[in-house]
Every structure is written in C-alpha cells, then in structure tokens.
Amino acid sequence: MRRPLLAAGLAALCVAVGVPAHAWASTSGTAATPAVVNMEATVLAAQIDPRRADHTLTPGAKDSVLAVEQALEALNLLDPQWVDGYFGTTTVAAYAAYQSSLGYSGLAANGLPGATSLTKLGQSRFTVTNKIGPGAQVQRDGYVVDARAQAMLTAAERLLGYALTLEQGSYNPGGDPTSAGTHDGGGVVDISVTGMTAAKRTAVARALRKVGFAAWVRDPSQGDWPWHIHAAAINDTDLSSQAQHQIGDYYLGLNGLANRGPDDGPQVPIHTWEQYQRGQ
Template sequence: MNVSRRSLLALGAAVPALALAPQSAFAAAALPTVDMEAVLKAAQWDPVKADEAVTAGAGPSVRLVETALRGLGLIDASYVDGHFGTRTVAAYAQWQKQLGYSGIDASGLPGKTSLTRLGDGQFTLTRVYSVGARTTHQGFPVNTRTLAMLKAAQTRSGITFTVEQGSYSPGADPTSAGTHDGGGALDLDAEALTAAKRTAAVTALRQVGFAAWLRTPAQGDWPLHIHAVAISDTDLSASAQKQVGAYYEGRNGLANNAADDGPRVSKVTYEEYLRSL
C-alpha cells in the first residue's frame, strides 16, 4: 500500500528530516563555502609577496573566488591558483565596477555584498563581517569597526589615544600617500607619550588587529606619530592595502620598504583577536 507523506504526518508517524527539507535547502547545503576573512587576508598580503605563495588557510576559498571570476571572463584560467595576486585584484575590481561600484568600493578588495553576488549559485560565505557605519571620533571620521579596535587597544595599553588624522579623508594630508583616503587608517599623537608608552601603544594596536608603526621625523616630512591601519577593513584604500601586506611581510609600510622596526607580536585581524579572548 502506498502512503503519502501527508498521511504519515496525519498519523503522527516519524518522517525523516531529509524527506521534509525544502529542495532549496539542499542546493545551498551542497555549495562549497568561502571564508571571507581568509580571502580578505590573502587579498592584502598576496599582492606584495615576492613569490606566488598561497596564504595559509586561504587557498581553497581564493580558488573558488577566482573560479567564479574566470566564469565571468575576468581572469585567465592560469591565475585560478589560490594566490590572490595583482591579476586577481584587478579582476575583482572589474567585477565590483560591473556591479556599479567606484572609488574605494572598487579597489579589488572583496566586500560582503560583492562576494555574495559573485558566489550566487556557486558558493556561500562563512566568517562574514562588516566594518559598520561611518561615525566620528574626536572630530575625525572613522567606521565603527576601527573605533572598536581603537578602544580595545586603549584598554590593553591603559593609554587614551589622541587622534591626529582619521579615515575617509582624501587629500587631507599629501604626506600620507593616500592611506587615509578610505577606511581603517588612523594617525595618533606620540609626542605626548614617553618612549615606553609609545612602544606599549604600538604593541596594543598590533595585538588587536592593526598594522601599526611609530613614525619619526627622520623617516619623512611629519611629526612624531603612530600610524595604524586596521587589517582587513573592507574600505581600505589601495595604498593602505599595500601597507597591510608590507606588515605581514615584516616591512615598515614606507616607500623604502625597510624592515619592520616595531614590537614583535603575533599578526592578527580584529576578528581573530576577538576569538582569542
């Protein structure tokens, strides 16, 4: 005798979850996943590497992104390799422009919306995050993620930072080489701090997810200050992205590409820092 699922339900019989799940749920479950955090890290780090090494933990996700870009004709098959290098950055920027983005929103650094659109029917996202809304702190523009990071560093160091330059400030300071044009970038006063507190400040900023350095007048035409860039801020300017990559490579983020002279700490994103608490 044939018994329908409706009949079984009416009789109170146990029906396997597999039989009841909507067909769309199976389709979503069958899709591979892309780790957004890992892709963002690779997109900042890989372009500045001297070789085509794949960022640890990012390869499978980056290959899925590159495969989707290849499907759109934006990148050659030879670059579908898990290395988010300059060709992949350029291809992703073209995808962002096709979506109607421009400026810092089309820098080649993947954001939640563009990644979701790219993965439609091909992959789903994990470890998704956002930099939040734009706000101000001490009169300077920042986003809520950067502000939360700054406050976390203040708590760790016991130092209240004085901001000298914020984010989203194109053209505000020509000596900054565009690093403050987008989100995630801050300059903090260091002249009022002792040498020990300067080290403590840079250490704390790095521990919560900033690429941070003490900048001295001997390095450029600027006063003594701390320059900090929020790693994996999806609004980073192109020059700020390169500074993050330089930080991962053990460099100072300046044009001379000298060795990093800052405190040695484990390099983490803000999200990695939060998971460590």
C-alpha cells in the first residue's frame, strides 16, 4: 500500500514543505540543518498508514515521517521511491530492520519507532520531540499491563466513577487463541462486563475511548468469545502487529475485527492518551 515517488520529485517536495533533504546529503555533500521529528505523530502514522486503501497521509505527520524515511534511506534500509511521508508497510519493515540492526528483537523490533531507536536514528539528522513510551510492566487484577495503559485505565475509572476489572492483560503470547495475537504485546486489555447492562457496557467503552483507547464491546455473535470489552491503547509502542492494525482500523472507522466492518462503538473524538492529558 505505497506509492512510488521519484527521487527528483522527492527533493522538490522536501524544499516545498520546508523539510531538510537529509537523504541527499551523502550525494550532494552539503550540510543539512537537523529537522524535528514529532514522535507522537510518527508512531500514529505507523499504525494508520499501513491500513489505508489509498495513500492519504496522516495529518500532522508528513514532515516527521519524511525525516525518518530519509534517515532510513541513508542507511540503505529504504529505497528512495518510498521516501514520501507515508509510513506504510515498506517503511514499517525498514524501521523494523533498523531496530534489528541495533540488536533489538521481539516487541522492540516491531516497526513502531521507540524513543531510544528514534533518537539514535536521528543523530546529526533530527531531534525528537513529544517522546512517548509504555513504561514499566506492572500488575493489575493478576494480569500484566504496562504503566501507560494502567494510567489510562485509572483515568477511565475516574470518568466512570467505578472500578473496572480485567479478564485478560498484555504481554500474553500464546494466551487466548481467539485474541489473534492482539494481546501478545503491550497496551491491550480485555475488560469484564459481568453484571453490566448494555448501557453500562457502552458507557465503559466510551470512557475508554475518551482517554485514548480503541475500545469495542465484543459479543458472542462476533467470535468464539463471551461478552467483554476489548481495548487497545493508541500509540503504545509495545503493540503487537495485530494490535497496531486494530488501531489503524479504528482511525479509519472500522471495528478492529478481521472482517473490517464498520465501527460499532460509541462515537467520540479520537485522540491519544497524551492528547487527552493536554486537554485536546
């Protein structure tokens, strides 16, 4: 799901949008002024862009993604035709290869830029702002979650005025096979709805969405599972590839299931945890 962009066209585009053409420094010999990469926007694009049927760029991410792609090209990890501000599957694969070159593996080489790898990539090329990360792994209701997801759950509970109970946590590879790998990484939880009315289930999903989760009420007609609420934290850099796809689908108005049906959850403005904290 990429579109080719000729090298000459890219150079002109970089000038037009005011992004330093770092990728051309090796051939031109000219010094480039370091760019600024917004990590929040870049990670978001890496979740949404691969799920698009077209090549629309993620708003606010173009300049940051271009700078990252130019750095990957300079390392011979990304062909110039893909240096276009679109963080699609080819760029995700190139970034994963870069992470692997640093000695990372597993979730640390999932193709989502992490703060450490992104900072290393940007040396002499760009500075990184709006850094984000999952934080330490902690226990909740007998399950493992990361600190960022825990903070998000606590914020949702404050909105609701009551506690939530997990029935599946994160970092659970080989767990419930019906989860299709979404819980293999961080940022993803299933919440018990035992004793909840339909209205209360919807209220919980709405609160989770408000604080930055892609959240849906799941019912037995959709799969081989009982009623529950599935929630994936947007921009959690420990997300498994399957959970990354759910986030992208959520932004595109889909239900996060394999059938890619329309979103059936409560409609709220979509934003990340960091945006919620800033009051955006």
